[in-house]
Amino acid sequence: MQTRHGVFIEERVRQLNLHDDISFTVVAPIPWFPFKISKLPKYSIYADVPSMEERSGITVHHPRYIVIPKIGMILAPLLLAASTYRAIRSIKLNEYQFDIIDAHYFYPDGVAAVIIGRLLNIPVMITARGSDINLLSKYFVPRKLIQWAARNADKLATVSKDLKSSLISLGVEESKINVFRNGVDLDKFRPMDRIKIRKRININNPTIISVGNLIELKGHHLVIEALIELPDFQLIIVGEGDMRGKLEKLASEYRVSDRVRFMGNVNQEVLVELYNASDILVLASSREGMANVLLEALACGTPVVATDVGGNREVINHMSAGVLVYKRNSNHIATGINEVFNRNVTRDDARKYAETLSWTEVTQSIRRSFANMIINRS
Numbered sequence: 001m002q003t004r005h006g007v008f009i010e011e012r013v014r015q016l017n018l019h020d021d022i023s024f025t026v027v028a029p030i031p032w033f034p035f036k037i038s039k040l041p042k043y044s045i046y047a048d049v050p051s052m053e054e055r056s057g058i059t060v061h062h063p064r065y066i067v068i069p070k071i072g073m074i075l076a077p078l079l080l081a082a083s084t085y086r087a088i089r090s091i092k093l094n095e096y097q098f099d100i101i102d103a104h105y106f107y108p109d110g111v112a113a114v115i116i117g118r119l120l121n122i123p124v125m126i127t128a129r130g131s132d133i134n135l136l137s138k139y140f141v142p143r144k145l146i147q148w149a150a151r152n153a154d155k156l157a158t159v160s161k162d163l164k165s166s167l168i169s170l171g172v173e174e175s176k177i178n179v180f181r182n183g184v185d186l187d188k189f190r191p192m193d194r195i196k197i198r199k200r201i202n203i204n205n206p207t208i209i210s211v212g213n214l215i216e217l218k219g220h221h222l223v224i225e226a227l228i229e230l231p232d233f234q235l236i237i238v239g240e241g242d243m244r245g246k247l248e249k250l251a252s253e254y255r256v257s258d259r260v261r262f263m264g265n266v267n268q269e270v271l272v273e274l275y276n277a278s279d280i281l282v283l284a285s286s287r288e289g290m291a292n293v294l295l296e297a298l299a300c301g302t303p304v305v306a307t308d309v310g311g312n313r314e315v316i317n318h319m320s321a322g323v324l325v326y327k328r329n330s331n332h333i334a335t336g337i338n339e340v341f342n343r344n345v346t347r348d349d350a351r352k353y354a355e356t357l358s359w360t361e362v363t364q365s366i367r368r369s370f371a372n373m374i375i376n377r378s
Contacts, residue, residue, distance in 0.1 A: 007292070008129075008182050008290075008292045009104045010056070011182075011292075011359075012182070012183075012359075012362075012363075013026060013058065013102075014058070015185075015359040015363050016363050016366060016367070017056070017057070017058055018363075019367065021367070022367065022370070024058050024102075025058070025059050025061070025091060025098075026055075026058055026059065026060040026061065027060075027061045027084055027087050027088055027091075028060055028061070028062055029062065029063050029065045029083050029084050029087075030049055030063075030064060030065075031046055031064070031065065031066075031067040032046070032064035032065060032066050032067070033046040046064075049062050051063070061087050061091065063084060063086065064083060065080050065083035067079070073108075073136075073139070073141075073142065074141050076108035077107065077108040077111035077112045077115070077145060078115075080108050080112040081113075081115040081116055084112055084113075084116055085116045085120075088101075088116060088120065089120065092120065098122050099122070099123075099370075099374050100122065100123055100124070100125065100370055100373055101113050101116065101117050101122050101123070101124045101125070102125055102127075102370075103124060103126045103127070104126075104129060105127075105128075105132045106126055106133060106136075106137075106146045106149060107132050107137075107142045107145060107146050107149075108142075108145075109126075110124075110126035110128075110132070110146070110149045110153070111145045111146065111148070113126060113149075113153075114126070114148075114149045114152050114153050117154075118152065123154040123155075123374070123376075123377045124153045124155075125153065125154060125155040125157060125369065125370075126149060126156055127156075127158065128156070128157070128159070128166075128289070129159055129163075129289045130159070130163065130287065130288060130289025130290075131287065131289070132146075133146070133158075133163055133167060133170070134163075134166060134287050134310070135287070137166075137170060143170065146170065147170055147172070150170070150172040150176075151172075153176075154373050154377070155176065155178065155369055155373055156172065156177045156178070157177065157366075157369070158177060158289075159179070159180065159181055159182055159290035159311060160179065160181060160289060160310060160311025160314055161311070161314060162311050162313070162314070163289055163290075163310070163311065164177050178365070180362055180365060180366055180369075181311070181314065181357075182292055182295060182362075183295070183357060183359030183360075183361075183362045184295035184298075184299045184354060184357055184358060184359070185299075185359065186299055186354065188268065188272065189275070189295075189296045189299035189354075190272070190300060191276065191300060191301045191347065191351055192272065192273065192300070193276075194277065194347075197276055198277045203234070203277050205232055205233060205234045205259075206233045206234075206280075206341060207233065207234050207235070207278045207279050207280075208223065208230075208233055208234070208235045208236070208278065208279065208280050208281075208282050208337060209235075209237075209238065209274055209275065209277075209278035209280070209281050209297070209302070210223045210235065210236070210237050210238070210281070210283070210284070211238040211271070211281065211283075211293045212238075212239050212283070212285070212293065213240070213241040214237070214239050214240055214241030214242065214243040214244050214247060215243055216243065216286075217285055217287060218239070218283075218285055219283075219284025219285055219286065219307070219328065220237055220239075220243070221246075221247060221250055222284045222328065223235060223330075223333060224247060224250050224251050224256065224260060225250070225330035226282075226331075226333040227254065227260070228254055228256065228330070228334075229330070229331065229334035230334055230338070233259065233337070234259040234260070234261065235259060235260045236261050236263060237260065237261070237263065238263045238264075238265070238274060239265065240264050240265050247262075248262065271296070272296075275300035275302050276300050276301070276302070278297075279302070280302065280303055280322070280337055280340050280341060281293060281294070281297035281303075281304045281305070281322075282304070282306070282333060282336075282337065283305070283306040283307065283312065284306075284307055284328065284333055285306075285307055285310075285312075286307070286309065286328060287309050288309050288310030288312055289311060290315075291306070291311070291315070294306060294312065294315045294321075295315065295357055298321060298322075298350050298351070298353060298354035298357070299354040299355075299357075300351070301348065301350045301351040302350060303320070303322040303340050303345060303350045304316060304321060304322035304340075305322055305323055305325060305333065306322065306325065307324070307325050307328045308324040308325065309328075312324060318353055319343070320345055320349040320352065320353040321350065321353050322350075323336045323339055323340055
């Protein structure tokens with residue numbers, strides 16, 4: 001499946017589930033696709049997904065829901081709600097009583113969660129994550145349904161102050177919204193033997209890493225273009241997507257192909273090594289909620305250069321973290337890279353800063369919010 005998709009949600013659930021007073025069952029619906037077709041690999045992967053699995057000691061159910069082309073975005077909340085309602089009702093009848101529905105992404109998931117919560121009389125918290133508010137709310141029907149879900153949910157959350165402001169601009173009551181930023185697992189993402197890793201994977205020059213799906217909004221093309229002004233640097237790109245061919249062609253046109261290494265999708269263990277091997281992480285996105293890659297890189301001791309969008313400013317607010325780029329173009333990215341590389345900031349400094357961004361405080365705040373939701377419903 002998609003190794004990086006939703007990993008931040010899984011990590012939050014995993015961190016919360018470590019507490020004795022919380023137990024999670026996850027219902028993660030997927031589009032219905034009956035069999036594998038080589039010409040449709042994007043959809044065929046769903047045919048292999050089991051109806052139930054266990055991840056990190058948590059049971060995960062995968063009910064199927066129908067996706068209808070062209071009008072799917074409008075009907076998605078209802079189709080998702082119908083499928084998920086049956087699954088949750090079945091679990092509720094056969095296993096145990098749920099106290100809370102903890103939903104992620106406002107549209108369509110949050111809307112579906114509120115429908116189910118009203119049908120089963122279960123309180124609902126929705127967490128806004130980024131494009132669900134910054135992008136989908138620009139469309140008339142999703143915006144109206146997002147506003148309806150916000151009014152009828154018991155509690156709302158965002159992963160950044162920036163997203164909270166965006167929700168308020170949609171007419172959502174400020175007092176109803178908590179900010180629960182993402183955290184970072186300091187045991188998984190940690191400093192390693194950098195010299196040994198660089199030798200093993202044949203890295204000698206100053207190295208930039210850019211992580212994310214190979215799509216325009218992630219800005220990998222701008223980082224490739226920045227290499228023109230950075231003749232001593234090489235670039236590692238982690239991720240897959242429709243722009244792979246275009247990015248490879250761009251690197252060739254700019255005559256930097258010999259300094260760009262496409263790694264594709266990698267597992268978390270390899271990603272930790274690549275963060276450690278790199279000198280700087282660059283995040284050139286056009287929009288973000290709260291980017292996990294910033295937290296992960298810093299926890300490995302790697303400072304960052306990032307565009308000033310979404311919650312990036314809330315992470316990069318100390319010189320040990322790196323710099324923000326205020327104009328999203330290759331020239332400003334190159335300038336930011338040079339500035340961070342030439343700073344007198346050690347990798348230990350970046351790691352110490354990341355230690356202030358662990359999950360501990362976040363999970364405590366979420367647990368308090370869950371407890372208040374239950375009390376208010378009793």
